[in-house]
Amino acid sequence: MSDVVVDKVLDLRGLTCPMPLLKTKKELKGMKAGQVLEVWGSDEGSKKDIPDFVNKKKHEFISLEDVAEGYTKYLIRA
């Protein structure tokens, strides 16, 4: 996914349910259609919550990747 241009990065590491989903939703609302949001999160539940939410709300879930530093990167197109 190195060809995806990220417009905004949201660092949600250390936040727990429901904050990662709440902040992701709020951020996406402020973005233009087509822009890409990269979310960094450490909450295990977000791995299901964020893709489920994004897919239901007609955004595009691009990818999810566990990185070596111990957190997860999500790429979402608004």
Place this chain on the structure above:
Amino acid sequence: MDDTTFLGFAKEDIKNAYSTVFENTWPLWLGGVFMGILVLMVFLWNFPWGVTGGYRNWIEWLGYVVKIKGEAPSLSPLLHPVSAGNAGIIIGAIGSALMSRQFKWQVASGREYLKGIIGGTLMGTGVAMTGGCLGGAFYSGIGVFSLGGFTMVIGVMIGAYLGLRLVLWEVESLPPSKQRIAKEKKGGFDWKKIHPAMGVAVFALAIAIMYVYSYFDEAKIGGLCLLGVIMGLVMHRSRFCFVRVFRCPLMTGDAEMVKTACLSLTIYALGSAVIKWSYLQPDTMGVYHPVGLGTIGGGILFGTGMILLGSCASSALWRMGEGNTKIIVGLFAFSIANSVARTFFLEWDLYAYFGPSIFIPEVLSWHVTLPLYALFFVGWALLANWNEESEKFVIF
């Protein structure tokens, strides 16, 4: 498949089954079906399912051991039925998290811990009024035909709204809290590699515990622990959490958990009707949730607190099992607040003001109650579905 021998076939089969159970997240509805069946087994085995009494037993024992509390609780945590069930859920969740390689110590920011303490305190106080958490008062309450289960829905809905408003205010008005994550250790032994083997050992230990209880003529307690282990596995794999019933319709509009709760409660209530109507257990068993101030006022406190903590008391057990430290801190606050509030309410005779407990079929008869239940679940699921599309109740 290259190896067509029986052993080769069995190995491939086991590998596929492992992947299905521990590598893929279960659909929520499947968790709901399993939970409905498991709580009925708990009901038949002993008493309707709940978790708060177990937490209180633990904290009161701790208070006794560190000499804050003068008198020891009447039952040891090893012999307390709810304590044994809770321990089972934690063990099952640890086993499940290890086998799915999801066990990880999750550290949070300082503000998150503070929210956990405030949320836990509100929840613990609220539960002292409602007579149970979302598992014991909402889910089991409705499941065993206690009207208090329904009035708690009203309180928790209001509380969830207030809690969400609070966290929205936090997001909009306060600077972001300092982010923290548990650092992955570089070099040394990679524990993750042996997590599945450790998970197998945990489940083997859980089965051994059942035999130990049985050996000491306490099979009932051992059985509750074992049922708890299965619940821990089910709840962890499906990420089953009652908070989502009340939070999601207001936050994202998502209806999945509402529909799951309706499905699960249909199974619970149908089984419970069979048990109660045929007197396999006394028909008013588990009906102790006060209709009125107790479940509505307590529900508001609980609902607000659960949004701040990010968990209800029952899902906190499996979240603890996967290494969530905020939940552990919040549960300490929950248990202390619950024990203190309950003692206060008892000493000041306040339970008399919280409302009566009402067994619905005693008022309406079974013949009217059961169709009303069906209508309620269908109506609630339809309303949640409509809200998912229209976002009518979504607050931001």
